[in-house]
Amino acid sequence: MTSQIRSYLKSTVNPAPLAVFRIGFGLMMCFSIIRFWSYGWIEKLYIDPKFHFSYFGFEWIKPLETYTYFIFAICGLSALLVALGLKYRLSIILFFLSFTYIELMDKTTYLNHYYFISLMSFLLCFLPANAYYSVDNLIRRKSYQSIPKWSIDSIKLMLSIVYIYAGLAKINSDWLFKAMPLKLWLPSKYDLPIIGESLMQEHWFHVAMSWSGMLYDLSIPFLLFYRRTRIFAFVLVVFFHVFTRVLFPIGMFPYIMIVSTLIFFDAYAHERIIKVIKYVVQRLGFKSLKLEAISWVNKKPNFVPVLLTVFFTIQLFLPFRYLTYPDELFWTEEGYRYSWRVMLIEKTGYAEFKVVDAKKNTSFLVKNSDFLTPFQEKEMTTQPDFILEYAHFLGQHFKSQGHDNLEIYVDSYVALNGRRSQRFVNPKIDLLKINDSFEHKEWILPFNDEIKGL
Amino acid sequence: MIKKVVLLICFVGLVIACSSSDDSNGGGNNDNFDRSGLLTNYADNIIVPAITNFQSKVLALNAARENFLNNTNQTNLDLLSDAWLDAYKAWQFVGMYNIGEAESFTSNLNGFRVYYNVYPVSLSLIQSAAAGASYSLDSDAYYAAQGFPALDFLIHGIADGDSIPIDKFTSNSNSQGFIDYLNAVQTQITTRTQSIVNNWQNNFRDEFVNNTSSSATGSISKIINDYINYYERALRANKIGVPAGNFSAGQTFPDKVEAYYKNDVSRELALLSLEAVQRFFNGQSFNGGTTSGESLASYLDYLDNSDLKNDINAQFNASRQQIQTLNTSFSQQVSNDNTKMTMAYDALQAAVVLLKVDMASVFDIQIDFIDNDGD
Numbered sequence: 001m002t003s004q005i006r007s008y009l010k011s012t013v014n015p016a017p018l019a020v021f022r023i024g025f026g027l028m029m030c031f032s033i034i035r036f037w038s039y040g041w042i043e044k045l046y047i048d049p050k051f052h053f054s055y056f057g058f059e060w061i062k063p064l065e066t067y068t069y070f071i072f073a074i075c076g077l078s079a080l081l082v083a084l085g086l087k088y089r090l091s092i093i094l095f096f097l098s099f100t101y102i103e104l105m106d107k108t109t110y111l112n113h114y115y116f117i118s119l120m121s122f123l124l125c126f127l128p129a130n131a132y133y134s135v136d137n138l139i140r141r142k143s144y145q146s147i148p149k150w151s152i153d154s155i156k157l158m159l160s161i162v163y164i165y166a167g168l169a170k171i172n173s174d175w176l177f178k179a180m181p182l183k184l185w186l187p188s189k190y191d192l193p194i195i196g197e198s199l200m201q202e203h204w205f206h207v208a209m210s211w212s213g214m215l216y217d218l219s220i221p222f223l224l225f226y227r228r229t230r231i232f233a234f235v236l237v238v239f240f241h242v243f244t245r246v247l248f249p250i251g252m253f254p255y256i257m258i259v260s261t262l263i264f265f266d267a268y269a270h271e272r273i274i275k276v277i278k279y280v281v282q283r284l285g286f287k288s289l290k291l292e293a294i295s296w297v298n299k300k301p302n303f304v305p306v307l308l309t310v311f312f313t314i315q316l317f318l319p320f321r322y323l324t325y326p327d328e329l330f331w332t333e334e335g336y337r338y339s340w341r342v343m344l345i346e347k348t349g350y351a352e353f354k355v356v357d358a359k360k361n362t363s364f365l366v367k368n369s370d371f372l373t374p375f376q377e378k379e380m381t382t383q384p385d386f387i388l389e390y391a392h393f394l395g396q397h398f399k400s401q402g403h404d405n406l407e408i409y410v411d412s413y414v415a416l417n418g419r420r421s422q423r424f425v426n427p428k429i430d431l432l433k434i435n436d437s438f439e440h441k442e443w444i445l446p447f448n449d450e451i452k453g454l
Numbered sequence: 455m456i457k458k459v460v461l462l463i464c465f466v467g468l469v470i471a472c473s474s475s476d477d478s479n480g481g482g483n484n485d486n487f488d489r490s491g492l493l494t495n496y497a498d499n500i501i502v503p504a505i506t507n508f509q510s511k512v513l514a515l516n517a518a519r520e521n522f523l524n525n526t527n528q529t530n531l532d533l534l535s536d537a538w539l540d541a542y543k544a545w546q547f548v549g550m551y552n553i554g555e556a557e558s559f560t561s562n563l564n565g566f567r568v569y570y571n572v573y574p575v576s577l578s579l580i581q582s583a584a585a586g587a588s589y590s591l592d593s594d595a596y597y598a599a600q601g602f603p604a605l606d607f608l609i610h611g612i613a614d615g616d617s618i619p620i621d622k623f624t625s626n627s628n629s630q631g632f633i634d635y636l637n638a639v640q641t642q643i644t645t646r647t648q649s650i651v652n653n654w655q656n657n658f659r660d661e662f663v664n665n666t667s668s669s670a671t672g673s674i675s676k677i678i679n680d681y682i683n684y685y686e687r688a689l690r691a692n693k694i695g696v697p698a699g700n701f702s703a704g705q706t707f708p709d710k711v712e713a714y715y716k717n718d719v720s721r722e723l724a725l726l727s728l729e730a731v732q733r734f735f736n737g738q739s740f741n742g743g744t745t746s747g748e749s750l751a752s753y754l755d756y757l758d759n760s761d762l763k764n765d766i767n768a769q770f771n772a773s774r775q776q777i778q779t780l781n782t783s784f785s786q787q788v789s790n791d792n793t794k795m796t797m798a799y800d801a802l803q804a805a806v807v808l809l810k811v812d813m814a815s816v817f818d819i820q821i822d823f824i825d826n827d828g829d
Contacts, residue, residue: 101624184816187757188819190666190667190668191666191669191672201486347815348814355703357703360703362704362705364699364700365695369563413811415812418815421808421812423809437744
């Protein structure tokens with residue numbers, strides 16, 4: 001066993017797939033940042049709002065007013081440097097830090113895709129992605145002919161975790177038997193050509209989409225690993241992601257996944273991709289350079305495999321932390337994030353906050369639009385930790401306005417996956433007396449239905 | 455081998471997927487909902503008739519004003535008051551249509567209503583304008599000094615130093631200023647109303663009906679957002695909640711009711727507003743009794759949510775009953791027994807949840823335009 005591990009850690013492979021992955025990842029990220037910036041989202045999401053929702057424990061990470069643009073600039077620029085393979089290690093660390101900082105600024109914008117990018121860039125900090133076909137090679141005048149096999153395998157493993165956990169999360173009665181929430185989303189795509197007024201309206205189609213989505217997620221890593229099904233699998237990947245892109249506003253994610261899954265192809269395919277890139281680069285007037293080709297030598301001792309083992313162990317267990325909480329995960333969302341639960345729930349909510357002066361026994365209602373953007377309000381009304389954080393913000397705000405003996409209550413309702421709305425948070429609980437923690441939030445009213453499954 | 459297993463799994467999945475559709479009655483979704491029929495019903499039978507009716511009342515109000523200014527006496531002021539009330543009632547049926555030309559007036563959350571019905575009205579702005587201060591009714595500082603509330607004060611209120619309402623236009627030292635301001639306020643109402651009506655009649659009707667897009671900028675999504683916005687802000691909050699002190703630490707405001715200076719019509723106006731809301735929901739035509747076309751209600755039926763439709767109508771009815779128990783003058787009601795006022799508010803509030811949460815979830819429309827990537 002140990003000898004097997006030892007020989008695995010020593011085994012090396014052609015570095016081309018990792019180089020292509022580095023180029024693809026860097027370019028996609030750079031483009032994502034430009035896209036985000038050009039849509040005016042930096043201003044809209046990080047500068048305009050008066051209040052930002054923080055992640056538990058990361059309250060110190062806030063947007064920096066106009067300097068926020070600076071962080072985005074660093075992020076976009078470092079992504080480009082990653083693609084070029086110029087000062088790779090520094091660039092990827094800068095990218096990881098700046099991107100993760102951006103994500104932590106306001107949890108309103110939390111997306112599994114962004115979490116995926118953070119994890120992937122963290123992983124890339126430890127991989128020799130500049131070993132081949134990078135500007136760093138030109139500077140050092142040498143190019144590696146091989147890299148450790150585990151470096152490419154770890155990316156494949158990361159991608160497989162994303163798919164498989166997304167698939168496992170779909171094994172629940174709402175998704176498989178009620179076709180929720182696709183049954184809510186698809187009929188409203190009635191204006192798509194051809195399928196809009198037909199397939200999109202059919203219940204059997206919603207069910208078929210749910211089942212095939214689950215089967216796709218669970219099987220695609222295996223189909224990609226296995227050489228004989230690989231081409232077929234990649235066609236599926238392209239079809240699936242392009243189709244979801246047509247249906248849903250999911251930005252760059254489909255393209256990122258399509259490019260990422262290329263890593264499953266063998267070195268020969270990647271050498272051909274690099275040949276194409278080389279051709280383009282030469283047409284642009286750059287001359288090719290003869291580099292000294294050297295083989296990879298394992299450093300001793302190398303802590304990276306150990307670190308990655310810890311990293312992946314956490315990844316394997318983190319999505320199951322919801323098991324430690326009572327009540328329905330989709331309702332309380334305790335342990336919902338960082339678990340590849342993608343497009344699983346449709347929640348609509350309503351939350352009206354009542355500020356009470358306990359001494360004078362008077363109260364007034366808060367207009368959420370005075371403090372939150374419509375997007376923030378939408379996210380706040382359906383997620384308990386947002387409701388609590390907002391209540392505390394309101395408490396501070398009204399205290400600074402001279403109100404005393406404050407108590408804050410919320411009248412809130414949520415409709416989950418097409419069910420009728422139900423009262424969400426206990427309206428008799430003074431939210432200012434509650435502090436956020438990882439413990440179960442007793443003040444969320446129990447879900448009056450049952451969703452079976454993982 | 456693996457390939458075969460995978461193929462088998464895919465096949466089994468497909469079989470399960472297909473067979474599970476057989477025992478679900480097809481979800482009732484087989485014949486498609488006529489969305490352009492819905493928009494056509496709203497445009498041709500409800501919205502355009504309501505705004506042209508409003509336009510005719512505004513023109514009648516203009517005639518009554520000219521009559522009053524030509525022959526300034528109490529009888530003609532009473533006639534002006536009648537015409538004002540007629541137009542104000544007609545307004546209750548158009549205040550929710552912040553779409554098309556009306557939407558282009560302002561980006562304020564209250565929409566084009568800021569040029570028609572912001573109350574309480576600012577007496578100091580009106581009186582200083584009458585005294586010669588320069589003003590612009592288009593500027594947001596003057597939202598609270600125009601529209602029906604300003605006319606309410608000019609027709610029924612008593613200016614500083616006067617003894618009866620008509621003094622403003624006769625004995626008051628700024629009488630010419632008041633006359634000019636009356637003209638300016640009515641010109642503003644007339645001009646904006648004309649441009650809204652023209653826009654609907656010239657091209658917006660077709661644009662509205664043809665824009666069946668499912669996006670946030672499609673007509674269905676926009677009109678539902680306008681509808682809920684109107685119900686929540688203009689009806690629930692402004693007409694009932696604000697005077698009843700729901701937003702102000704229990705401090706009540708008898709002077710923040712609609713038509714405060716006329717004073718005995720606030721209940722009537724609120725009931726009409728609720729009627730407009732309920733008729734819109736059920737798609738009942740503006741002119742024709744109970745006949746109805748495709749509507750939010752029938753859309754809910756189509757989506758297998760008739761229970762929700764019934765609950766919403768029941769909640770509208772409960773709200774109506776609650777409002778009917780109130781004094782004809784909400785300022786009286788607030789001063790005498792505010793509990794009944796807050797009960798009416800609670801009844802209206804219960805429907806907000808049904809509209810904004812349950813209905814929005816079933817229709818899968820975003821409440822307010824949110825432009826960002828999703829998961």
